[in-house]
Amino acid sequence: MTVTLADVAARARVSPATVSRVLNGNYPVAASTRERVLRAVDDLDYVLNGPASALAAATSDLVGVLVNDIADPFFGIMAGAAQHAIGEGAPGRAGGEKLTVVCNTGGSPERELNYLTLLQRQRAAAVVLTGGAVEDADHIATMAVKLARLADAGTRVVLCGRPPVPAAGEAITAALTFDNRGGGRRLTEHLLTLGHRRIGYIAGPAERTTTRHRLEGHRTAMEAAGLGGDGLERLTVHGRYDRRSGYDATLELLRREPRLTAVVAANDTVALGACAALRDRGLRIPDDISVAGFDDLPFSVDAVPALTTVRLPLHEAGARAGRLATGAETPPPGGVATIGGELMVRASTGRPAS
Amino acid sequence: MTVTLADVAARARVSPATVSRVLNGNYPVAASTRERVLRAVDDLDYVLNGPASALAAATSDLVGVLVNDIADPFFGIMAGAAQHAIGEGAPGRAGGEKLTVVCNTGGSPERELNYLTLLQRQRAAAVVLTGGAVEDADHIATMAVKLARLADAGTRVVLCGRPPVPAAGEAITAALTFDNRGGGRRLTEHLLTLGHRRIGYIAGPAERTTTRHRLEGHRTAMEAAGLGGDGLERLTVHGRYDRRSGYDATLELLRREPRLTAVVAANDTVALGACAALRDRGLRIPDDISVAGFDDLPFSVDAVPALTTVRLPLHEAGARAGRLATGAETPPPGGVATIGGELMVRASTGRPAS
DNA sequence: AACGTCGTAGCAAGCGCTTTCTATCGGTGA
DNA sequence: TCACCGATAGAAAGCGCTTGCTACGACGTT
Numbered sequence: 001m002t003v004t005l006a007d008v009a010a011r012a013r014v015s016p017a018t019v020s021r022v023l024n025g026n027y028p029v030a031a032s033t034r035e036r037v038l039r040a041v042d043d044l045d046y047v048l049n050g051p052a053s054a055l056a057a058a059t060s061d062l063v064g065v066l067v068n069d070i071a072d073p074f075f076g077i078m079a080g081a082a083q084h085a086i087g088e089g090a091p092g093r094a095g096g097e098k099l100t101v102v103c104n105t106g107g108s109p110e111r112e113l114n115y116l117t118l119l120q121r122q123r124a125a126a127v128v129l130t131g132g133a134v135e136d137a138d139h140i141a142t143m144a145v146k147l148a149r150l151a152d153a154g155t156r157v158v159l160c161g162r163p164p165v166p167a168a169g170e171a172i173t174a175a176l177t178f179d180n181r182g183g184g185r186r187l188t189e190h191l192l193t194l195g196h197r198r199i200g201y202i203a204g205p206a207e208r209t210t211t212r213h214r215l216e217g218h219r220t221a222m223e224a225a226g227l228g229g230d231g232l233e234r235l236t237v238h239g240r241y242d243r244r245s246g247y248d249a250t251l252e253l254l255r256r257e258p259r260l261t262a263v264v265a266a267n268d269t270v271a272l273g274a275c276a277a278l279r280d281r282g283l284r285i286p287d288d289i290s291v292a293g294f295d296d297l298p299f300s301v302d303a304v305p306a307l308t309t310v311r312l313p314l315h316e317a318g319a320r321a322g323r324l325a326t327g328a329e330t331p332p333p334g335g336v337a338t339i340g341g342e343l344m345v346r347a348s349t350g351r352p353a354s
Numbered sequence: 355m356t357v358t359l360a361d362v363a364a365r366a367r368v369s370p371a372t373v374s375r376v377l378n379g380n381y382p383v384a385a386s387t388r389e390r391v392l393r394a395v396d397d398l399d400y401v402l403n404g405p406a407s408a409l410a411a412a413t414s415d416l417v418g419v420l421v422n423d424i425a426d427p428f429f430g431i432m433a434g435a436a437q438h439a440i441g442e443g444a445p446g447r448a449g450g451e452k453l454t455v456v457c458n459t460g461g462s463p464e465r466e467l468n469y470l471t472l473l474q475r476q477r478a479a480a481v482v483l484t485g486g487a488v489e490d491a492d493h494i495a496t497m498a499v500k501l502a503r504l505a506d507a508g509t510r511v512v513l514c515g516r517p518p519v520p521a522a523g524e525a526i527t528a529a530l531t532f533d534n535r536g537g538g539r540r541l542t543e544h545l546l547t548l549g550h551r552r553i554g555y556i557a558g559p560a561e562r563t564t565t566r567h568r569l570e571g572h573r574t575a576m577e578a579a580g581l582g583g584d585g586l587e588r589l590t591v592h593g594r595y596d597r598r599s600g601y602d603a604t605l606e607l608l609r610r611e612p613r614l615t616a617v618v619a620a621n622d623t624v625a626l627g628a629c630a631a632l633r634d635r636g637l638r639i640p641d642d643i644s645v646a647g648f649d650d651l652p653f654s655v656d657a658v659p660a661l662t663t664v665r666l667p668l669h670e671a672g673a674r675a676g677r678l679a680t681g682a683e684t685p686p687p688g689g690v691a692t693i694g695g696e697l698m699v700r701a702s703t704g705r706p707a708s
Numbered sequence: 709a710a711c712g713t714c715g716t717a718g719c720a721a722g723c724g725c726t727t728t729c730t731a732t733c734g735g736t737g738a
Numbered sequence: 739t740c741a742c743c744g745a746t747a748g749a750a751a752g753c754g755c756t757t758g759c760t761a762c763g764a765c766g767t768t
Contacts, residue, residue, distance in 0.1 A: 050475035051408035052724035071430035101455025121404035304658035406754035
């Protein structure tokens with residue numbers, strides 16, 4: 001029924017071994033023989049059996065990219081860039097590219113582990129973990145073990161936009177982390193410089209590192225300006241990384257402090273929700289209140305008014321992660337590289353009215 | 355080094371066959387034996403070898419989802435929903451879920467074929483193709499052959515938001531297509547009803563079915579209103595499905611017809627670009643000019659003014675495609691189902707000024 | 709009491725490919 | 739002219755798992 005290596009070999013009048021070698025191109029084969037084999041492959045529409053090949057060679061061409069939310073461009077951009085870089089990179093054993101697959105964890109630790117197991121099963125060549133991690137001691141420990149096991153089996157592990165996993169240093173090929181603290185700090189400093197004092201903060205899910213780091217940056221700036229203390233807690237609302245959450249949180253902030261002059265959102269999507277809520281309340285941006293986001297997703301420049309935010313080089317980061325995953329790029333010294341964000345001041349922030 | 359089935363068998367004092375059967379749960383095994391095996395699996399941290407299993411069983415748990423652009427929420431939403439549905443669905447053979455992988459073709463026919471080959475190699479359980487297809491005779495023929503071959507090998511093929519492949523009817527398990535023509539027509543009818551006559555159209559890449567169908571819908575409406583003829587061609591500009599393209603095309607349309615009162619974009623992202631261009635030209639939306647999009651992506655309701663568009667139930671479609679891919683849902687009669695869009699009239703369209 | 713019949717477990721033959729080791733053959737330097 | 743060598747090709751042993759078939763008690767039947 002299906003064509004096998006042996007069929008090709010028969011047709012080309014050579015042994016299966018030779019066909020395999022032609023296909024993998026890592027052993028001298030006379031040009032004429034190669035030609036004959038290639039023609040047979042073509043004639044028969046032969047397609048290599050991946051599992052068989054992976055089994056025999058004890059490795060595969062699979063590269064897994066784990067994302068928290070595939071519908072979020074933040075991840076889509078990184079994953080796309082990584083996939084592209086991997087495709088371009090060192091071609092896989094079997095004359096073809098690597099098969100990059102994107103796995104959607106939905107932010108759930110269980111699914112994350114689950115996908116890692118599946119990838120481990122497939123003896124993946126590499127795994128790229130993107131986005132913030134969940135800060136649960138148990139989960140971190142489990143992850144460390146899992147990653148170590150993957151590394152043991154020869155799978156390269158790359159983190160992209162994610163802090164290094166403690167106690168798994170050995171296992172990780174490279175970690176690319178975003179300077180969320182610095183970005184958060186600069187964003188708030190910008191607002192402070194404009195003269196804002198009553199600044200609300202809409203944070204993401206409390207248990208994620210990204211959330212915490214951005215928030216820490218914000219608070220560092222606030223405290224440096226003598227605005228620390230209880231107010232900080234009162235003007236912080238946690239939610240998910242989506243529009244709805246930004247909308248609701250903004251209303252809550254307004255309830256807590258009607259005289260708010262600025263809102264900083266955990267990311268651009270949330271900021272958009274915040275804008276919608278403010279608008280529904282009849283507030284003008286930035287005249288009555290300023291809004292800032294984070295990430296600088298493509299749509300942010302198109303928002304009205306254009307969103308002030310922190311640009312993260314998602315594309316570059318993803319591409320680099322991809323190259324690290326294929327081994328096309330050598331890991332940074334120490335295995336960890338921090339990628340900075342750039343403050344993009346646009347129309348959604350201005351001086352406070354008062 | 356790595357733990358194998360045999361190791362587990364030895365530890366549980368049973369034969370490898372029994373371990374396999376416990377793991378796959380499709381053969382009677384005494385409770386006590388099962389327990390013993392499971393404990394051994396746990397003790398040894400055994401992880402099934404995917405390739406070996408796939409090789410022996412001649413099937414795998416892989417499901418591939420092909421998308422044109424992973425950074426575009428249009429695809430992200432469908433892919434995410436499909437992945438979710440597949441995860442929930444019938445658990446795979448090996449006691450686990452299926453591994454859903456998202457492959458990014460970037461809209462390139464070659465990469466599309468390439469990924470299909472890779473998936474074929476892996477003996478994927480199913481393949482979901484999302485988004486519009488390229489209308490190139492050669493490519494269509496090649497695809498038909500490829501899909502037929504996949505189907506032959508037992509891979510389920512599901513199309514989601516994509517027209518059926520001619521000459522591959524047999525091969526395709528089910529096709530879910532969007533009513534792009536109808537949506538396009540209703541959108542333009544809405545504009546015509548408001549009194550618009552000089553309507554520009556920003557189309558996507560000419561070679562894609564989605565582009566053509568939406569455009570046909572638009573033209574049908576225009577012609578029905580007695581606005582056919584040359585003008586139609588003159589007021590149509592093709593571009594890519596991205597913001598930049600919408601921006602540029604809008605300027606071009608304005609050049610061709612300065613008295614334009616409405617712009618219909620190929621999708622929401624393009625519409626956003628159009629809005630930006632109009633704004634930069636000092637035109638107010640919808641007072642001076644109306645803008646409409648397509649898809650109703652999450653950010654569209656947040657645009658200012660909120661975008662009038664055609665809502666496509668991307669989430670539902672993706673989920674259904676996922677269920678079809680796992681066999682959890684029976685294909686619609688004839689294998690083809692058309693999914694309608696809903697006109698969402700919002701603030702970006704209004705009566706023309708004149 | 710002898711004999712089917714379940715319910716379980718093991719045997720062993722692959723699945724299709726890679727790779728080590730060995731065989732072969734046409735040169736080549738002495 | 740001959741032993742030797744490099745370049746190729748083949749033989750065969752797995753890689754780790756699944757599964758059809760067989761084996762074997764313990765029961766329930768007649």
